[in-house]
Amino acid sequence: MAKKAAAWHWSQDVHKIFRRIGIKQVAYVPDGGLAKLIDLCNGDTTMRSVVLTTEEEGVAQVAGAWLGGQRAAFLTQSGGVGNCINMLSMMEECRIPMFSMVSMRGEWGETYPWQIPMGQATVGALENAGVIVHHVDEAERVPETVEAAAKLAFDGMRAVAVIVGQRISQSGGRG
Amino acid sequence: MAAKNKTAALQRRSVVKKILANRGDAAVVTGIGNAIHDVFAAGDDDRNMYLSGIMGGASMVAFGVALAQPKRRVIVITGDGELLAGIGSLATIGVERPKNLSIVVIDNQAYGATGNQQTHTARGVDLVGIAKASGFPRAQQIEQASELDGMIETIYAGDGPYLAVVKVSTKSGPRGDAPKDGTLLARRFRAAVAEDS
Numbered sequence: 001m002a003k004k005a006a007a008w009h010w011s012q013d014v015h016k017i018f019r020r021i022g023i024k025q026v027a028y029v030p031d032g033g034l035a036k037l038i039d040l041c042n043g044d045t046t047m048r049s050v051v052l053t054t055e056e057e058g059v060a061q062v063a064g065a066w067l068g069g070q071r072a073a074f075l076t077q078s079g080g081v082g083n084c085i086n087m088l089s090m091m092e093e094c095r096i097p098m099f100s101m102v103s104m105r106g107e108w109g110e111t112y113p114w115q116i117p118m119g120q121a122t123v124g125a126l127e128n129a130g131v132i133v134h135h136v137d138e139a140e141r142v143p144e145t146v147e148a149a150a151k152l153a154f155d156g157m158r159a160v161a162v163i164v165g166q167r168i169s170q171s172g173g174r175g
Numbered sequence: 176m177a178a179k180n181k182t183a184a185l186q187r188r189s190v191v192k193k194i195l196a197n198r199g200d201a202a203v204v205t206g207i208g209n210a211i212h213d214v215f216a217a218g219d220d221d222r223n224m225y226l227s228g229i230m231g232g233a234s235m236v237a238f239g240v241a242l243a244q245p246k247r248r249v250i251v252i253t254g255d256g257e258l259l260a261g262i263g264s265l266a267t268i269g270v271e272r273p274k275n276l277s278i279v280v281i282d283n284q285a286y287g288a289t290g291n292q293q294t295h296t297a298r299g300v301d302l303v304g305i306a307k308a309s310g311f312p313r314a315q316q317i318e319q320a321s322e323l324d325g326m327i328e329t330i331y332a333g334d335g336p337y338l339a340v341v342k343v344s345t346k347s348g349p350r351g352d353a354p355k356d357g358t359l360l361a362r363r364f365r366a367a368v369a370e371d372s
Contacts, residue, residue, distance in 0.1 A: 025242055048242055050271055053263030060232035060261075064204070064239020067224060067361060069369025072239065090229045090236075093357035 010168070011036035013143035014101075015044070018073060021150055023047055023099075025065045025072035027058035033103025033169035034075050041073075055080030059087035063096045071154060074100040078107075078122040078163075079115065085129050091159040092130035098159035099150050102126075108137075108166035119166075126161050137165035185320065187281045188348040190341055191252055192217040194279060194327055199248070201331070202240055202368045206233035206253025208288045210281055214252050215353035221367035227355050231261030234278055238268055241276040244368060248275050248331055255282040255296045255340075262305065268336050269309030277330040277337045278306075283345045291345055306338040314338040 014037055018026075026041040026049040028034070042049045052058050058074040065072035076084070081102060091098045105112070106119015126133050132152060136145040145162050153160040191213035195203065202222045205211045210233075211225045224240075226233050233253045241249040258265075258280050268276065284297035296302060306314035317326050317339055326339050354360055 025239065050242075050267065053266050056232070057235045057261070057264055057267055060229060060235035060264075061239040061242075063232075064236040064241075065243050066239075067236070067365050067368065068202075068240035068243025069365065070239075070243035087229050087232050090226070090232065090357065093228065094361035095358050096361055 009036050010139045010142035011040055014146050015040040017143060017146055017150065019044070019046060021154070022071050023073045024070040025050065025061065026075065027052055027061045027072060028075035029055055029058070029077065029080055031075065031077040031103055033077065033105075033164060033166070034101060037101070038075060055083040056087040059084050059091070059098065062098050062100075063090050063094070066096050071097075072099070074098060076100065076102055078102055078104045078119045081122045081125055082118050085125060088129040088131060088159065095157055096159075097153040097157050098131070099153040100131075100159075100161045101146070101164060102161050103164045103169060104166040106166075109170070110166065123163065131159045131161050133161050133163055135163040135165060137167045139168050142168070183283075183342050183344045184318065185341060185343045186346065186348070187213050187283065187343040188216050190323065190343060191279075191281065193323055194250075194252070194330065198250075199331070201248040201250050202237075202244065202364070203250050203252060204233050204237040204240065206230070206251070206257030208254050208257060209283075209347050210252045210254050210257070211353050212347070212350045213281060215351045216348070219353070221363045224360055224364045225353050225355070227357070230257055231259075231264070233257055234261060234264040234268060237276060237278070238264070238271070238273060240368065241273040245273075245275055247368070248277065250330060251276070251278040253278070253280060254287070255280055255284060255302065256286045256294045258302060259295055259300070265306050265309045265311070265338070269306065269311050272310065272312070273336055274334050276335045277333075277339070279330065280338065280340045281343055282340050283343050285345050287345065287347060296340075302340050303338065311336050311338050315340070317341045
């Protein structure tokens with residue numbers, strides 16, 4: 001794939017996709033790997049961005065958004081995935097669409113040991129809870145992965161997580 | 176230790192029946208446990224979402240509905256144990272302040288489903304205080320039948336988010352056959368709430 005201009009960031013394209021497909025609620029816990037996307041959503045008055053105290057609130061909110069007729073996106077770090085497991089039972093039992101993005105820690109070049117256990121357990125935990133996982137490790141491929149995952153979620157009526165690999169964010173050294 | 180407030184004046188089934196007697200187009204989300212039976216006994220409705228799982232999630236499910244349906248009143252009917260399991264939700268909702276969301280805690284100070292063991296509200300935790308400190312413009316504790324009418328008016332007409340903690344007896348009442356199939360419940364709710372707005 002041709003190299004894009006230096007100023008380009010995948011978050012810009014993903015934010016445009018969010019607008020195009022009608023994402024109206026964005027539930028998130030502040031995160032380094034998704035910070036640019038979160039900033040773009042926060043600055044967009046066509047969507048309501050909500051900061052959570054803990055990640056499982058986001059799963060419940062996304063379920064409520066769909067029940068109320070809106071599309072939502074849930075943004076979290078891999079460390080928060082473990083908090084979500086019981087709430088995810090609603091997506092499976094009710095077959096409610098969930099579009100989520102998970103930025104990875106504890107994976108590619110991680111230097112902070114406490115991130116590694118949950119990071120290594122993230123994909124398995126999501127899959128065990130019934131979530132379809134799309135893993136992406138190249139920045140250029142994030143937008144197309146988001147596009148595909150959103151179709152699977154909202155049209156295919158499934159819980160889907162786009163895993164944004166740590167190779168993309170290179171955020172291996174912070175706590 | 177089992178809860179001791181069997182002598183509380185208010186009875187949960189009759190309180191919830193009174194709350195929902197003139198619900199208009201309100202949507203109702205229940206917490207897990209006896210709250211389901213309270214709401215079902217008051218009258219099944221397509222706009223009822225009975226959550227038979229995700230303990231601690233009822234308020235945030237209702238919050239998502241409330242943002243999506245700003246012109247509709249969204250009411251949570253839940254127990255003290257369920258709310259305590261998602262207590263951070265009060266901080267999130269207090270920050271976001273959805274005007275159309277009312278949370279009613281049917282507080283028997285006990286985990287009714289597992290043998291009436293005490294919850295933290297039996298030991299001094301003040302849910303009204305937590306809600307107020309989290310930014311809820313209105314939160315109040317209800318102990319007397321004479322206070323119910325004022326509470327109901329605020330549930331439906333006040334600028335929320337509103338939290339009412341209703342102290343009730345641990346006695347509950349007969350349990351009906353509330354629907355448990357989540358897929359069915361979610362689709363009938365969405366059809367009634369989202370596609371009728």
